[in-house]
Amino acid sequence: MKKTIIISSVILSVALMASVLIYSNNLFKIQNLDNTLSTTGSATKVVDSDLAKLTSNFSRVVFEDKLKEGYTLMAQDEAKVVEFLKNNNITEEEYILSPIRMYEEYNYNKSSYEEKQYNLTQEVIITSTDIEKVKSLSQKANDLIKLDVIYQTNSPEYYYTKLPEERINLLPEAVKDAQKRAEAIAASTDRKVGTLKSADMGVVQVMQPDSTNISSYGTYDTSTVKKEIMITVKANFVLK
Numbered sequence: 174m175k176k177t178i179i180i181s182s183v184i185l186s187v188a189l190m191a192s193v194l195i196y197s198n199n200l201f202k203i204q205n206l207d208n209t210l211s212t213t214g215s216a217t218k219v220v221d222s223d224l225a226k227l228t229s230n231f232s233r234v235v236f237e238d239k240l241k242e243g244y245t246l247m248a249q250d251e252a253k254v255v256e257f258l259k260n261n262n263i264t265e266e267e268y269i270l271s272p273i274r275m276y277e278e279y280n281y282n283k284s285s286y287e288e289k290q291y292n293l294t295q296e297v298i299i300t301s302t303d304i305e306k307v308k309s310l311s312q313k314a315n316d317l318i319k320l321d322v323i324y325q326t327n328s329p330e331y332y333y334t335k336l337p338e339e340r341i342n343l344l345p346e347a348v349k350d351a352q353k354r355a356e357a358i359a360a361s362t363d364r365k366v367g368t369l370k371s372a373d374m375g376v377v378q379v380m381q382p383d384s385t386n387i388s389s390y391g392t393y394d395t396s397t398v399k400k401e402i403m404i405t406v407k408a409n410f411v412l413k
Contacts, residue, residue: 208411208412209370209409209410209411209412210355210358210359210366210409210410210412211407211408211409211410212351212352212354212355212358212407212408212410213351213354213375213405213406213407213408214347214348214349214350214351214352214353214354214405214406214408215347215350215403215404215405215406216343216344216346216347216350216403216404217343217401217402217403218339218342218343218401218402219382219399219400219401219402220333220335220339220399220400220401220402221304221333221398221399221400222304222331222332222333222397222398222399222400223302223304223332223333223334223335224300224301224302224304224331224332224333224334225300225301225302225303225304225306225307225308225329225330225331225332226298226299226300226307226329226330226331226332226395227298227299227300227307227310227311227326227327227329227330228296228297228298228299228326228327228330229296229297229299229314229324229325229326229327230294230295230296230297230324230325231247231250231251231254231294231295231297231317231322231323231324231325232292232293232294232295232323233246233247233250233292233293233323234278234290234291234292234293235290235291235293236288236289236290236291237288237289237290237291238288240275240291243291243293244273244293247273247293247295250295250322250323250324251270251295253317253320253322254270254297254317254322254324255270257313257316257317257320258297258299258310261306261309261310261313262306263299263301263306263310267299267300267301268297268298268299268300269297269298269300270295270296270297271295271296271297271298272295273293273294273295274293274294274295274296275291275292275293275294276291276292276294277289277290277291277292278290278291278292304331304398307329308329308398311326311328311329314326328396330395330396331395331396331397331398331400332395333379333400333402336377336379336402339402340374340377340402340404343402343404344374344404344406347374347404347405347406348369348372348406348408350406351372351406351407351408352366352369352408352410355408355410359412364412364413365412365413366410366411366412366413367410367411367412367413368410368411369408369409369410370409370410370411371408371409372406372407372408372409373406373407373408374404374405374406375404375405375406375407376388376389376390376391376405377391377402377403377404378391378392378401378402378403378404379392379393379394379400379401379402380392380394380400380401380403381394381396381397381399381400381401382397382399382400382401383401384401387403
């Protein structure tokens, strides 16, 4: 009986000590949370794109028994397109011509006895650091259409290749912005902001200037030459 009482007392003592430790640990966390302030800062910069991309294609639609003739016409069209690019100062290093892709033209209203038709398409991808040259070229599709080339082009896409460097350059400004916000919040409670405890960079937004079109996953607008880069930082500061 005495042995049982001793064992029970030991168990109770251990349980009490564990409770004290758990309580102390929770109190420590609460104090830490009370002395930390989290704010979000941002920094922006307007830049000019330094790379342009233009995707175009030319095509022919031919009946099944005219496929050989269709490929001959595509070869002639390709020669005209290459000459067109050369005349507009597009070098061989600045464009890629894809192989001809062929797929059947489906017409769900035709009878099963009608001859099949096929679309022959070749893609042209132009990439250049000469922004104005690409922009000008995108407006000259009619020059090829006049030569009986069934040619169509998409809108140019503009990119900024120094984005990784700009992210690093903007980081200190975003942290300073977060600190200013923290100081404003702390001042309202008669506290002061101490050292930076941690900082996490958010996604990068590459937008049209003065745009508010942002996404939690980040954005990359390619429609304009001028771009506004914005980064955000979530910073945790120690409160004094």
